[in-house]
Amino acid sequence: MHDELPQSNRIYPQSMLNDTAxxxxxxxxxxxxxxxxxxxxxxxxxxxxxxxxxxxxxxxxLRPNNYLNAQVSIPFFMIMRRWGNWQIAFHQAEVLSxxxxxxxxxxxxxWYGNSKFIGKEVNLAPDAELLRxxxxxxxxxxxxxxxxxxxxxxxxxxxxxxxxxGNKLNVFTEMExxxxxxxxxxxxxxxxxxxxxxxxxxxTSWFKNPGFSLDIGASxxxxxxxxxxxxxxxxxxxxxRRSVKTLRSQNRFQFDGLDLSSFVLGDSLNLEDYEDxxxxxxxxxxxQGKFTSYTVPRFQAGINYLLKPNLKVGVFQxxxxxxxxxxxxxxxxxxxxxxxxxxxxNAGIHYTYRNRTxxxxxxxxDCRWRFLQFFVMSDNMLSWILPxxxxxxxxxxxxxxxxxIIPKQLRxxxxxFGINLFLTKQRGINS
Amino acid sequence: xKCVLVxxxxxxxxxxxxxxxxxxxxxxxxxxxxxxxxxHAKVSASDLLSKNKSELITLDEQDRIxxxxxxxxxxxxxxxxxxxxxxxxxxxxxxxxxxxxFNESSIIEYLxxxxxxxxxxxxxxxxxxxxxxxxxxxxxxxxxxxxxITQTNVxxxxxxFDLTGAELFFGSGNRISAEFFVFNEQGADITHNYxxxxxxxxxxxxQAKGWFDNLILDFETDTISLDVFDNWKKGTIYLDDPRIxxxxxxxxxxxxxxSVSTFDASKDGQGATIVPIxxxxxxxxxxxxxYPSGDDIEGYVNSIFRLDRNNSNIRNVIQISPSELHYGFNxxxxxxxxxQLPGTITDTSQLKVTTQLELPFTCRIDxxxxxxxxxxxxxxxxxxxxxxxxxxxxxxxNALPLGALIQVYLLDSKYNIIDSVLTDRNFLTAANIDGYxxxxxxxxxxxxxxxxxxxxxxxxxxxxxLVMAQLETSDAGQKTxxxxxxxxxxxxLALRLKYKIQ
Numbered sequence: 026m027h028d029e030l031p032q033s034n035r036i037y038p039q040s041m042l043n044d045t046a047x048x049x050x051x052x053x054x055x056x057x058x059x060x061x062x063x064x065x066x067x068x069x070x071x072x073x074x075x076x077x078x079x080x081x082x083x084x085x086x087l088r089p090n091n092y093l094n095a096q097v098s099i100p101f102f103m104i105m106r107r108w109g110n111w112q113i114a115f116h117q118a119e120v121l122s123x124x125x126x127x128x129x130x131x132x133x134x135x136w137y138g139n140s141k142f143i144g145k146e147v148n149l150a151p152d153a154e155l156l157r158x159x160x161x162x163x164x165x166x167x168x169x170x171x172x173x174x175x176x177x178x179x180x181x182x183x184x185x186x187x188x189x190x191g192n193k194l195n196v197f198t199e200m201e202x203x204x205x206x207x208x209x210x211x212x213x214x215x216x217x218x219x220x221x222x223x224x225x226x227x228x229t230s231w232f233k234n235p236g237f238s239l240d241i242g243a244s245x246x247x248x249x250x251x252x253x254x255x256x257x258x259x260x261x262x263x264x265x266r267r268s269v270k271t272l273r274s275q276n277r278f279q280f281d282g283l284d285l286s287s288f289v290l291g292d293s294l295n296l297e298d299y300e301d302x303x304x305x306x307x308x309x310x311x312x313q314g315k316f317t318s319y320t321v322p323r324f325q326a327g328i329n330y331l332l333k334p335n336l337k338v339g340v341f342q343x344x345x346x347x348x349x350x351x352x353x354x355x356x357x358x359x360x361x362x363x364x365x366x367x368x369x370x371n372a373g374i375h376y377t378y379r380n381r382t383x384x385x386x387x388x389x390x391d392c393r394w395r396f397l398q399f400f401v402m403s404d405n406m407l408s409w410i411l412p413x414x415x416x417x418x419x420x421x422x423x424x425x426x427x428x429x430i431i432p433k434q435l436r437x438x439x440x441x442f443g444i445n446l447f448l449t450k451q452r453g454i455n456s
Numbered sequence: 457x458k459c460v461l462v463x464x465x466x467x468x469x470x471x472x473x474x475x476x477x478x479x480x481x482x483x484x485x486x487x488x489x490x491x492x493x494x495x496h497a498k499v500s501a502s503d504l505l506s507k508n509k510s511e512l513i514t515l516d517e518q519d520r521i522x523x524x525x526x527x528x529x530x531x532x533x534x535x536x537x538x539x540x541x542x543x544x545x546x547x548x549x550x551x552x553x554x555x556x557x558f559n560e561s562s563i564i565e566y567l568x569x570x571x572x573x574x575x576x577x578x579x580x581x582x583x584x585x586x587x588x589x590x591x592x593x594x595x596x597x598x599x600x601x602x603x604x605i606t607q608t609n610v611x612x613x614x615x616x617f618d619l620t621g622a623e624l625f626f627g628s629g630n631r632i633s634a635e636f637f638v639f640n641e642q643g644a645d646i647t648h649n650y651x652x653x654x655x656x657x658x659x660x661x662x663q664a665k666g667w668f669d670n671l672i673l674d675f676e677t678d679t680i681s682l683d684v685f686d687n688w689k690k691g692t693i694y695l696d697d698p699r700i701x702x703x704x705x706x707x708x709x710x711x712x713x714x715s716v717s718t719f720d721a722s723k724d725g726q727g728a729t730i731v732p733i734x735x736x737x738x739x740x741x742x743x744x745x746x747y748p749s750g751d752d753i754e755g756y757v758n759s760i761f762r763l764d765r766n767n768s769n770i771r772n773v774i775q776i777s778p779s780e781l782h783y784g785f786n787x788x789x790x791x792x793x794x795x796q797l798p799g800t801i802t803d804t805s806q807l808k809v810t811t812q813l814e815l816p817f818t819c820r821i822d823x824x825x826x827x828x829x830x831x832x833x834x835x836x837x838x839x840x841x842x843x844x845x846x847x848x849x850x851x852x853x854n855a856l857p858l859g860a861l862i863q864v865y866l867l868d869s870k871y872n873i874i875d876s877v878l879t880d881r882n883f884l885t886a887a888n889i890d891g892y893x894x895x896x897x898x899x900x901x902x903x904x905x906x907x908x909x910x911x912x913x914x915x916x917x918x919x920x921x922l923v924m925a926q927l928e929t930s931d932a933g934q935k936t937x938x939x940x941x942x943x944x945x946x947x948x949l950a951l952r953l954k955y956k957i958q
Contacts, residue, residue, distance in 0.1 A: 069478065076477035078484045138488030140952055201851055201902065203491040203950035282493030282949060286503075414475045430474055 029371055030391055030400055031105050031445055034114055034164055035098075036325055037256050039175030039242040041166045042107040046449040050103035050116070053443025055096070061352065061380040062091030062127070065414055065433040080136045087129035088381070090350045095123040097224055100443070105164075112175075114164040119157070121224050124321055124347055126152040134196070144200040150192035150211055152348040156318060157185040157221055158236065158263060159228045173244040175256075181320070183234030183263040185220040188318045189213050205280040213272040213309075214316045216265040236263030238320055255326040262319045271316060272309040322346045335362040354379035356404065360389070369393045377404045380436040398445040405438060486957040487844060494848075494949040501817075501856055501943035518894075519940040522816040529678045529783070534708050534805035537671060538661035545634065545654040549647040553631045556624075556656075561670040563793050564626050570662035570803060572619035574603075578610075580638070580650030586610045587641040591652065595632035597623045619659070626666070665800045667793045668710050673807070677718045677784035680813055685777035691824030691927075696936055698774040699764040700733075700781075701812040704745040707756045708807050710799035713790045715742040721778035731773050733781075738767040745787070745807075749797060756806075774815065783811060818893065821858060822933030823926065829867075830921045843912060845954040848905040852884055853946040855898035857937035859886035860925040866911075867920040875914035877905065884945070886930040893930075893937040898944075 031048045034040040042048070068083040069076050103116035130147045139147075159182040166175035193210035216234060238261025244254040327341035337360045345352040356377035363370045375387035389402030412433045418425035432438065502513045502521055512524040545554045558564045576591060589610050593603040599621070607613065626632055636652040639645055685693070706712070716735055723729040739761055746757040765771040787807075791799060862884070864877040885899040907915070929937045 071475065071477050072482070074477065075480040075482055077482040080484075136486070136488065138490040138955075140489035140491045140954075143491055198491055199493075201849060201950065202493055202496075202948045203849070203952070204493045280493060282495040285495045285497040286499055412473050412475065414478060416478055420478065420481075433475075 030398075031103065031114070032100070032400075032441070032443060034105070034166070034175070034177070035116075035240075036258065037175065037242045037244065037254050038164050038177040038240045038258070039166050039173040039244050039254070039256065041112045041168055041173055041175075042105065044107070044449075046447070047104070047106045049446045049448065050100060050105075051444045051446065052102065053100050053441070055098040055100075055439075055441045057094070057096045057437065057439035059095075059380050059437030059439075060091070060093045061436060062087045062093070064382070064436045065416075065431055069414070069433075080132075084129065084132050084136060087132055089129050091127050091129065092347055092350070092352055092380075093123070093125040093127065094345075094347075094352070095121070097121040099225060101227065110168040112164075112166040114166075115162065116164075117159065117161045119159050119224060119226075119228075121221075122154070122156045122158075122321060124152075124154050126348055126350065139196065139198045139205075142196070143198045143203065146195050146197040148193060148195050150194035150209075151189065152192055153187065153189040154318060154321075154348065155185075155187040155221060156183070156263065156320070157224065158183045158234075160238065162240075164240070171246045175240075175242050177240035177258075179238040179240070179261065181236030181238055181261060181263050182228060182231055183216065183236055183265055183318075184228075185217040186234075186263070186265055186318055187213070187215055187218055187221065188316070202281070204282070205278075207278040207280075209274040209276050211272075211274045211309075214265065214318065215270045215272070217268045233267040234263060234265045236320075237261050242325075250331040252329045253327075254329075255324070258323050258325065259320045260322050262317050264315065264317050266315050269313055269315060271312045271314060273312065274309045276308070335364075336360070337362075352380075356385075356387075358389075368395070373402075375404055379404070382436045384435065385437065393447070396447045398447060399443075400445075401440070401442040403438075403440040405435060407432075407435065411435065483958050487954055488957075489845070489952060489954040491950065491952045494951045496946075496948045498944055498946040500941065501939045501945075502941050513941075515941045516816075518938070519942055520816060520818060521939045521941055522814055523684060524815075525680050525682060525781075525813040527678055527680045527811050528808065529785070529811050530673075530787075530807070530809040532673055532708075532807045533803070534801045535660075535803035537668070537708065537801055538664055538803060540656075540659045540661055542659070543656040545632075545656075547634055547636055547652040547654060549636075549650070552633050552635050553627060554634060555630050556626070556632050557630050558664070558666070559671075562630075562666060562668045562791075564630055564664060564666035565798055566626065566663070566665040567624040567661055568663040569619040569622045569624070570660040572622070572659035573657045574617040574619055574622075575653075575655040575657060576605075576613060576615045576617070577653040577655065578613035578636075578638070578650055579653065585640045585646060586613075586638055587643075588639045589613055589636065590639075591634075591636040593632070593634040593654070595625045595627070595634065597625070619656070661803065663800065663802045666798050667791045667796065668789050668799060668801065669791045671789040673712075673787040677782055678811070680781040680783075680811065682779055682781065682813070684815065685779060692775050692822055693777060693824060694820045694822070694936070695771065695774050695815055696818040697765055697816055698770050699762055699814045700768075700770060701814065702739075702761045702763075702785075703808075703810045703812070704759040705756045705806075705808040705810070706745055706747050706759070707805040708799075708801055709748050709805065710789050710791050710801060711747050711796070712745040712787050712807070713742050714745055715786045716783070717786050718782050718784040720782050721773045721776070722780050722782065723776055723778050729776060731776060731778070733763070733773055733783075734769040735763055738763045744790075747799065749799065781811075781813060785809065817939035818936060819929070819939075820933050820936045821927055821929045823928060826860075826925045826927055828923050830923060832918050832921060841916060842956045843953060844956050845952075846907045846912070847952040849948075849950040849952070850901075850903045850905065851948040851950070852901045852903075853898050853944075854884045854901070855887045855895055856884075856943045856945050857887050857889050857893065857895050857930045857939065858884070858927055859899075859930070860884040860927050862923065862925045865922040865924070866914050866918040867922055868917055869919040871920060873922075874917055875911055877907070877911060877915075886928070887943070889930045889935070889937055893935060894940065895937075895943055 031050055063083045063086040067086045068078055070079045098118055098120050100116055100118040103114060105112065105114035131149050133141055134147050134149060160179045162177050162179040164175060164177040166173060190212045193208060195208045197206040238259055240256060240258040242256025244252060246252050324344040327339055329337055329339040331337050340357045342353065342355045354377060356375055358373050358375045360371055360373035370392045373389040375389065377385040377387060379385055384407060385405045386407050387402065387404035388406045391398060391400035413430050414433050415428045415430050417428045512526065514522045514524060543556055545556060578589060588606065588608045590606045596603040624632060634654060636647065637645060638647045638650045716739060719733040719735050721731050721733060743761065746759045748755050748757050763770050866874045866877065868874055885901050887895040887899055888897045890896045
């Protein structure tokens with residue numbers, strides 16, 4: 026994101042306007058979907074008019090841990106004001122955060138069967154956290170010499186949650202006898218699951234599922250041309266208290282084959298015990314207690330260098346702390362500023378390594394005309410250019426007649442856009 | 457610059473393309489390979505040998521197994537021997553003793569009635585003259601008192617008396633004492649004009665004492681089915697010491713003499729092979745069955761006769777793996793007044809004849825074939841169409857002193873052999889034994905059985921499986937071993953199956 030945009034304070038809370046100024050951001054949108062495991066082309070082979078699924082190729086692309094992430098953020102508004110060395114901003118936004126971890130072992134187990142895992146324990150339970158919440162953030166930044174320091178205090182109001190925790194669905198196949206041991210230890214926390222996809226609705230009630238989150242950051246200028254920035258964001262939690270439900274499965278099933286000892290001796294075979302055990306294994310106990318879910322913390326760091334007064338290069342890296350792993354993305358950018366009369370335009374090109382895909386070339390433009398600023402950007406413009414496929418949702422839900430369009434070769438799509446109103450003549454943010 | 461624009465245009469145009477290929481998705485063939493435990497079993501030697509549960513398992517002090525087949529051949533109660541038809545005695549004036557024969561060859565001293573009736577019927581020329589009748593049966597005691605009645609002004613004498621609990625004491629020659637007198641109104645004895653009939657009716661005897669000779673007991677030939685050899689074809693089982701115990705339990709207080717009417721073994725129950733059992737050394741032409749005497753009339757006295765390898769050919773008979781033993785006895789009482797004391801029979805006394813075949817499983821088995829046929833589920837054929845590859849892992853732990861070479865034949869609906877799955881695979885290696893033939897350690901065998909495409913094709917047509925096992929005891933069947941209760945066989949079957957699912 027351009028440092029010049031007020032919205033950059035969601036990455037670096039220490040970002041400050043250049044001078045005493047006031048900005049109001051109108052509703053905007055930020056959208057990201059990524060799958061670190063595989064792209065469409067890795068699982069679908071086109072054969073003229075038809076297609077076939079290539080699971081082996083897909084599995085070969087997987088890493089031990091793979092992540093399916095989606096983040097949709099809709100800031101309803103933001104107001105930012107700077108007085109001298111102090112700056113205060115307040116914003117409200119709605120966030121849909123989806124983080125699912127799946128393993129290569131899971132895919133291999135399902136596709137190749139358990140023969141591949143004889144003598145080895147496989148965990149087939151995915152980690153998943155799907156959160157929808159509102160955030161109301163108060164961000165305070167201060168300039169101290171060459172340092173900019175900032176912190177954002179966010180009150181979170183949970184709307185909907187599905188959180189799979191304590192996830193263990195271990196399957197062990199013994200050598201030689203192939204005896205199967207299955208252990209489950211799974212907790213699925215739920216709250217208002219029917220509200221999960223209803224994004225874009227302004228909150229009507231507060232303090233039902235409260236939470237808190239903290240962003241902190243610091244920047245330092247080195248000379249006239251260098252600037253170093255770093256921040257830690259989204260250190261927070263949500264306490265779910267309303268319409269909560271927890272499903273728990275904590276069972277053990279051992280299958281050594283049918284015991285034919287009595288059958289050999291002429292008695293009838295009793296399968297009821299096995300059926301009961303399997304049914305018990307798959308059974309969940311339901312409770313209705315409060316639970317806590319956690320937001321996904323992120324660490325950001327970046328360096329900008331001013332090549333010319335109107336040309337800037339930078340590198341940026343973001344580390345997401347997901348359940349049982351981290352996800353790193355790195356990008357570099359070149360941003361050129363164009364001035365034309367009283368108007369200005371910043372245009373940037375970006376290269377990002379994310380989800381183990383090197384082909385993420387992005388563009389960004391922010392354009393200011395008098396008091397109005399418009400911006401649009403995407404880390405992956407190729408996603409809009411390269412071939413796409415229409416995926417019928419009936420593949421996953423037989424009743425659905427809808428479809429989605431996804432790029433064939435890419436593993437992530439993102440874009441941001443929005444409009445800001447400048448209530449003073451100030452041009453932008455200094456870091 | 458033009459090249460860049462052309463390149464950009466190509467990218468944009470190609471980027472506008474949205475493929476609908478997923479709407480025409482081909483069926484995906486899923487071929488997972490699953491590894492599952494199919495079955496496991498651990499069965500003891502006792503369980504295996506008594507699979508059909510028609511036999512008893514006993515263990516001796518050295519834990520050795522003996523199979524026993526018991527059969528109750530015959531049971532006769534005293535009540536069945538003490539059946540008496542109605543008897544009529546015609547009393548003659550002036551005669552006091554009358555013979556009341558029990559049967560032709562028995563001499564009775566005493567009878568006690570459980571039930572019965574005595575009818576007194578006086579017949580003569582004129583009833584009107586009778587003023588008084590006196591009847592005395594001193595041999596018959598009712599309520600412990602000799603039977604005696606006097607009736608006056610009799611117009612018709614036809615009386616019925618209950619004999620429940622009554623006792624009848626006989627004199628020599630099955631004789632009882634009875635007399636009657638008839639008087640007219642003047643007191644004159646007019647007995648000579650009359651006859652008195654004593655009719656003993658509906659008699660149920662509770663106890664009898666005397667000499668009961670030449671009573672022949674009804675017998676039917678009995679059979680013991682030996683299912684332990686059912687599936688064993690060909691070859692020989694050398695059981696070391698099989699034996700037959702014939703037991704007579706007798707509480708009937710008279711002596712019996714028994715003789716064998718039938719004693720042989722047959723194979724397949726069809727009489728195709730019948731081997732006579734040589735019993736003469738053990739039983740002779742006839743043998744005497746002991747009986748309780750004196751006051752101990754309710755106690756049983758057992759007479760046990762044993763046929764074993766020393767006094768019969770039973771060991772050779774068992775070597776043919778018979779399916780049935782047939783046997784029968786003739787029983788007749790030998791009870792003479794000349795040289796024997798009187799005996800007592802009660803209605804509750806019994807004579808039971810039981811026969812027991814004991815097969816101690818101390819044996820050697822050489823080249824015996826066990827054969828069984830298994831019906832294959834019709835669903836299996838359709839399921840097998842989806843199988844691309846199969847591998848069965850068989851793990852056995854054999855603590856039996858018995859090994860097996862197993863072969864499985866695949867049969868079609870007409871029992872024609874299509875293919876074989878195993879070819880003389882040594883699934884079961886007999887356990888290691890000591891010098892006395894006892895198991896000292898089990899043998900573990902792991903076998904992987906893969907299936908060829910041809911076998912899979914054959915399996916799809918299979919309706920029956922013929923399982924044939926060639927069995928032999930440790931040391932190639934040349935050494936006698938003992939099967940013990942603690943011997944066992946443990947089998948684990950596991951399967952790796954590559955499946956094709958669309």
